[in-house]
Amino acid sequence: MSLRLILLGALSPLLALVLYFSGQELLRLNRNAEALERVARIANEAEVFADLVHALQKERGYSAGFTSSRGKNFAADLAAQRQATDALLAKFFDAVPAAETAAPMTMATLREQTDAMPDLRAKIDRFTLSVPELAGTYTGLVDLLLAAGRQMRDFARSPATRALMEAREEIGLAKESAGLARAMGATGLGTDVFPQQVHRRFMELTARENASLARAALVLQRPALLDELRATPAAQALAPMVETISALPYGGARGTLTAPAWFAASTAWIDALREVETGLSTQTSALALATAQEARRALMITGALTLLVALATAGTGVLIAEFVTRRLGRLTSVMMDFVEGRFEAWVPYIDSRGEIGRMAQSIYRFKQLSRAAIEKRAEDEARLNARHQQVVDLVTEGLNALARADLTLRFDEPLAEEYDAIRNDFNTATARLREVMRAVSGTVGEIEERSRGLRGSAADLSERTTAQVETISSTAETVSGLTSTLAETNGALKDVKDLADEAKGRADRSGEVVRNAVAAMDRIAESSGRIAQITAVIEDISFQTNLLALNAGVEAARAGESGRGFAVVAMEVQGLASRSADAALEIKGLIEESAREVSGGVNLVGETGEALQAILEQILRVDEVLSNISAAAEAQNRELQGVNNAMTRLRDLTSQNIEVADASRDASTELAEGAQRLSALVSEFDLRAPQDAHPPQSRAA
Template sequence: MSSLITVLIASVAAIIAAILLFVVASQYNKVLTNYAFPQGDIGQAMADLADVRSATRGAIGYSDQSQIDQMVEIHDQAVEDLQAALPEIKKSIVAKAGEKDYNNIVATLDNYLEVDAKILKMGATTDAEQSKKAQDAAFDELAPAYATASEAFQGLMDDNISLGDKTHSSLQKMELIMLLLIIVIIVAACILATKIGGKIAKDIAQPMDDLARRLETFAQGDLTSPFPEYHNDDELGEMVQSVTDTTTKLSVIFADMENLLGQMSNGNFNIQTSCEEEYTGDFRPLLDSIREMKIQIDGTLKEVREASEMVSAGALNLAEASQALAEGATDQAASAQQMQATIDEITNGLNNTVDQTNDAYAEAERVAGEAESSRNEMSVMVEAMNRISETSEKIGSVITEIEDIASQTNLLSLNASIEAARAGEAGKGFAVVADQIRTLAEQSAKSAVNTRELIEESIREIEVGNKAAERTEKVLVEVVEAIHQLADNSKGISETSVQQAESMGQADAGVTRIADIIQSNSATAEETSATSEELSAQATSMDEIVARFSLTEE
């Protein structure tokens, strides 16, 4: 607005100057048209009047007719030129004095031409006497008429000069006034422009200073303080409005980011932005990064939850298998104790057989029955040991699954650690959970390996026991056969009984080893059961940790 006022003042000054220049130019044009240029027409008319006079003198002064005719012709042409000049002179007359002078010129010129025509008619001849009369008349009448006409023309010229001088004087005064007026306008315009410029500078400088101070606080993170008010519709107003709009947009974006990150820090990942349309330009990658981080953490927690469910299920299966192994080991221990007692009885019987050779036949029949029973018991023991071997193989399969689960859990915990590292500060808590899961997986794998080794050792010992049982069964078969032969050959009873005693001693040692292995299997089964319970407890704890987070629904 101030700039418009300044331009308006300059425009008014320029218009006034142009008007004054136009007036001066018009006055100068008037002077030239009405006073300067007519002087030439008047001078030309006076020259034509002089030509008329000269031609008249020549016509009345020459004696040669051809010369007289030539002068008459010149005279007539001069008269026509003189009469043609009068209308041009009349056109330039604008003042009353000029009209009076013009009327005087017309009157004196008519008188002169009338006298001139009379004298020319009289003297334009070869008659010397008529020429002499004409010359005398020209001197007496034409000369005064010529002087009067010339004076009339000169009066008009003098009046034009006087009017031109007056107009020139007024123009000089007008030029001085115009110069002074232009100077006054320029000075006034400069003063007004200075005041307006000062006001403009103040109106711009103060808001600019306020805006600069507010931008300093804005650069320091202050988004809530108001910006200085500026209501003018100019560039500064547009800048203040743009900065205000930018601050409002940043406040909305920062508030939304604070809400999103706060919700995620509290474990809620089932969230969405409330002002997605504000994330434009370079703000869009920021929203995409937060959204990708949420998706990655949410997916990792879901994988951890699934892994904990798998670990929990595996731990339950391991506990059930360990319980079955413990029960089988208990049955095996009972069978081994029973078999050991039977072998002890056979050994005692063989020793009595050696001492009681005389009662060999009767004792042989009794021992044959007991041997037959021992063989049946041995068969039962072999079957029980086979069942133990099958159960151990099943336990090995379960342990293999546990190892696979532990390996998968370890891999998942490694992936979780990597994702937690990517998440930075927000993933530290989850990194601790991932480390606990990895530690639990390593412990599960180690326990599974130890259990596998114990079960494999048990299987090997069971195989040894099976072989010993098979040998024992063969020995018992031989004992039965020897007892049947005792009736026919009582001499070999003593030697056979000794051999049987030695075989029973070996069988007893084998059964003792089997019992020790069964005890070891039982202890291992109990340890495996305890480990599976601990693994189940860790899986439950992991489920509780993951349950703290609110994940998105698939």
């Protein structure tokens, strides 16, 4: 990071602090201006609320008078007021977007109740609602509007307009109380006798109205507000009427006071309060807009001052950073010249005071010390180069000898103390290399001789392994054929076992059929027994019938001529009884014969079942034998399969042995060739003792 950036970074916290506090002030002023503008918008929307409240209050009063007089009063006025109210409702919800934001639940409820107004008006026209009921419904609508107004005021609360908004709300409450009192007065005056309950409600509303007006004067700090309102013509006209209504329960006379006159005077008074409410809304809006404009102007001024301070701070920081960095830049340039060896450069600011001056003096001292050190280093390098040249000459001559494969060179003249280890290491290395090369030469001969013997052994092993592979392949094919034959035999045994299982199943089913036949024969024998019992009963009945017929004949004979017809019938009954007895005897004989035949059939079926059971046992033994044979065949098949797999694996291993033998033969051949090449390379070296070698060349001192 450059010094300029460091200096600017040191000044940046101060600049950031200035910008932070300035930004906070700007945000506060902006929020204040937005709040005041929102107050102005809400004040305008409050006028829309007040217009609708005023219209509903009028409609409530006309509806109360219309209902209490059973349609005699205010019919035309009520119709006109409903049209005016509908006109305001048609554009109400579109004109109050801020209320939708400030009081969404209240506005939703208000929308539902205004949608139900046609039903309310229809009930009023049919006189199905009493005055308190309709007044309560209209009052609920007005209370919703007033509640929405309070929520809007809370949503857009501002110290500058708080008093005006609270006073306007109190005037609205007083106007609502006056509207209810108007409805109560019209209701009471529309009847022959002012109801006590209505009068009590009227007095409560009048007192509430006066209290709301007093609170409005107190909030505005205008004690004369009540006197100003009482001095208006509407208040002067209404005051005697209020006194008259107040005195009615105490023996006061109504005089010429009528409901229309009271309604007109009350409406004039409410219109006067509406003018005061409108004036307060206008003042609120104007004050909010004026304050918002002042806040915007303060915002612009503060923003401009903040920008100027920030620019001045940034400019000052840049100038300071530039002043310092320019001087340090010149000193840095001089230092770079010294680093590159140019000591003729002049050091600036050496006579200056402060940190820059001390830095320049330090650089000048560095210049003097560096120049002396460079001169000393040149002398040391000259001496060192001479020693280095001796070492380079020695290494060069030694490498040339090694390049010529001459291992007889030896250096006896010592070098400088710190480099003499190189000469000793070279002499030791050449002696050791000479011994190693002699050993390698002897070993190469032995390797060459042994590789020839290894090559012959590998060739012999390859031939024997090839013969072994052929034998193993023949054996594997024989075992494979035997395995296939045994597998076919095993398959045939499985087919025979399946046939035996099928015969066993059929024998089981035949035994079941025989058992069912025996059971059927038993049931037939049982049925024959029951039929025999029935024929015995029939014989008994025939015998009893015959006796009865004889008795009837005897009685008919006693009766004489009058019993002749009965005697004929008795003879016929006796004949029928005789024929029934004969038939019963014949059936009994047939049943006994059938029983004997059934008994014989049962015996035959039983013998058949025993024969089938014996056959089933024989089949089971055959199935068991076949199962054992099949299991043994499968075991033999698995064992032969294992032998076959082992032979295949042995054949594969033998094939691999052939490859290994071939590879060994090739490797021994390559080893012999390599030994020959290595012997040729070793023969190039001069392995004589150093005293037999040529004397070394002279080296430069």
